[in-house]
Amino acid sequence: MPTPEPGPGPTPEPEPTPGPQSGPEPDGGTGPGPGARTLPDASRRSERSRRAIFDAALALVTENGYAKTTVEGIAARAGVGKQTIYRWWPSRAAVLLDAFLDLQARAAEAMGGDAGSEIPDTGDLAADLKHVLRATVDEMNAPAFEGPTRALAAEGITDPDLGARFTEALLEPQLQHYVRRIEAAREAGDVDPGTDPRLAVELLVGPLHHRWIHRTLPLTHAYADALVDHVLHGLAPRS
């Protein structure tokens, strides 16, 4: 997962969370209904506090792990009142997710443009996929990413809403990059025309995640290469 920016277009920061329900605006936009809970006014939000909260959350998760990261601790470290966290996020996990998305977005922006996240197309499909999968392997092994990512994945397994946000904002965009590259390969005749790109992607990414999540066997570049080789062999144009 070489830190792709979460969407196809450029992401102007800040991207303020619209309300305490970390996610899309729950109110239909037809105005505050009778039962509508009074949402805070996002235009008055303190950008300073928002950044401090993100920084504190990421630092604490990295230092102490997710289980020992508390809302109270984040607030104290950020020099912020607890209420300022509860005003804008519904849970500790939601804070961390937004913090992580923010981190990804800034990293992508720093890398310059969105081109960095697209899978290159050198004409050699195997080489291109190996390049990206190896980068993903490296990222999964990097301590700085491992902590937050494991925490979010774990929370997403249990909490469907958060899992949906996680999948939508982080996972799917990545998978789509693979899908596009394989579609291009199909049009170029590098894989069988009947290939289902989505399934192909899952054949590549699924085993990788499986090892990472369950820590069954070490994640190496060699494993990434072997995966690509086997999958592409199965997808080769049939006679």
Added chain:
Amino acid sequence: MPTPEPGPGPTPEPEPTPGPQSGPEPDGGTGPGPGARTLPDASRRSERSRRAIFDAALALVTENGYAKTTVEGIAARAGVGKQTIYRWWPSRAAVLLDAFLDLQARAAEAMGGDAGSEIPDTGDLAADLKHVLRATVDEMNAPAFEGPTRALAAEGITDPDLGARFTEALLEPQLQHYVRRIEAAREAGDVDPGTDPRLAVELLVGPLHHRWIHRTLPLTHAYADALVDHVLHGLAPRS
């Protein structure tokens, strides 16, 4: 994964956990050494309480979810003192893991013999794999199994020790069934002799788990079939 019993041999119930370190006996067995923490005497353990704790834990996880399942709640529901839990398990997750293993073992026993957990070998590799993968899909979609399994998977992602126990006791035995079936197929000439059975298993199971964990797309029998077809195509003997 149709509830295989965790080991190759018959498992006589009860299989009492030997100490508060949920796992193999940490003390060498040469008697309580000078610095050894006094472990409880497993022979005096109340089987009645152990079962009540398992039942309560599974019931509460199913009813309220893992996050709302507390040690205090389990103790109260089981009619047991808190200390009786802390005496035998180091954490809430360890209790749930043992409860789940117990459940699996009883289910396997009820199904009769250990043969039920081995992958059948009808000579048709694709059919055999589809049969088992479809069963796994059904299990993943079954609410009674989903709750505890998600909870354990999530906890295992974060807690390496528990994850190791989970992998070792539940996951690996299952994977080994696949490995043995594919090795048999290799010897029968049904797949390429250069096939790595372990990688092949991960190509089958990884995508399935990926969909289950991240809830990206629905888990269906058709998906299981497609997985088997694509993987076996890639493993076909290279003429």
Added chain:
Amino acid sequence: MPTPEPGPGPTPEPEPTPGPQSGPEPDGGTGPGPGARTLPDASRRSERSRRAIFDAALALVTENGYAKTTVEGIAARAGVGKQTIYRWWPSRAAVLLDAFLDLQARAAEAMGGDAGSEIPDTGDLAADLKHVLRATVDEMNAPAFEGPTRALAAEGITDPDLGARFTEALLEPQLQHYVRRIEAAREAGDVDPGTDPRLAVELLVGPLHHRWIHRTLPLTHAYADALVDHVLHGLAPRS
């Protein structure tokens, strides 16, 4: 305490509190000195808000009791910003005190003139005192007055500043009415010439307040009468 207006003369409304120090003007009047905290300009004060705050404060104390009456609640009910309260009063109790004084003043004005608050002098001292003490008893038993008065008394016990304001603005003027009536009686020869009017007043009022504050025994007209009889008997001209 039949709602006497707080001073001997007519009180033209409004009587805006001059500054956030609820009390007499702390600034010497020579204008804002160099180190003087910048006080708000009372001439620009919104009479509308002031009245709304008083109404809200009294309503909330009556409805929910003093303990549950918050500055935030008063502001919300009055349709006023919190700062508008903090700008003009130093504490919740000060707001309530001013609100109560305002209520008293309006009640007195409504009763017409200031004569209503003076103790009548019919020539029969005992009858006059009984008349007024019975009215005081009735007021103490009236729920509408009991709530705010208890709250203010309680706060005054703890907070010396507020207690001084309370005593000065509400209590002393009442006591002075008694003092004047007893002085008149002394001049008329109805009580012993050596009588200390102040002490006499406290002998009448002290026991009444004692019962009210500590709720030891019921406050009745009979008790008021008995008090007057005993006290006057002790004050009777000595042969």
Added chain:
Amino acid sequence: MPTPEPGPGPTPEPEPTPGPQSGPEPDGGTGPGPGARTLPDASRRSERSRRAIFDAALALVTENGYAKTTVEGIAARAGVGKQTIYRWWPSRAAVLLDAFLDLQARAAEAMGGDAGSEIPDTGDLAADLKHVLRATVDEMNAPAFEGPTRALAAEGITDPDLGARFTEALLEPQLQHYVRRIEAAREAGDVDPGTDPRLAVELLVGPLHHRWIHRTLPLTHAYADALVDHVLHGLAPRS
């Protein structure tokens, strides 16, 4: 109020509060009714914690005043969990009341016997009353007693339940001492046979409390003497 022990008989310490409802056992003793909330088991109560809480509460009230004394602060100072306070008392004020009662009881015990709290009967009623009233004046002026007493009185004004407890445990026993002394005087012919002892007591104590509560004029021995003289003059036997 020369620290009388709260009852006529000897008070064996400890006198544990029976439950979280600071007061007499609310359950009739007919067994736990269906709606009965589970009360803590007083026999397992930690005397050590109880004393530490009392000491901390009194120290904090004396040092910082009642308004700045928090449950959290008491718990921290006493080295006790907050829940241990909430388990046994319903409110901060109830803690302070029990702490104060405990203080009184210990002081009385230290003074030896219960005789110290009875009003002496030397045959000279005026002298006896002056002696006790002067002691009361001294106590009211003593800073160590003033803080907690004002706090409790204030809270009792607002909270009827606490006020009842305060009156019953502290005030009434004192008043009864006066009542008994005056009854003795009546039987001895020192006061008019028609005298109502209760009213006489309130004539003595009411004005004292009035000055103390409202801080109108200083509380002196001279005032105490004057009170006794005037009241006794009114009660003199009507020849």
Added chain:
DNA sequence: GGTTAAGCGAGACGGTACGTCGGGTCTTTTT
């Protein structure tokens, strides 16, 4: 068969963190 010692139900205890409330300050926009 009586003693002893462990497991056990129960739950009080010192703590940590929760999520909420409100205090008092500050800033932005409106009147």
Added chain:
DNA sequence: AAAAAGACCCGACGTACCGTCTCGCTTAACC
């Protein structure tokens, strides 16, 4: 320039559980 609005930092609230620590009580195992 005061006022309405409300976000902010902060402290305390009362609650829920944590994991530890006694209490009696029961129940073996060993005298």
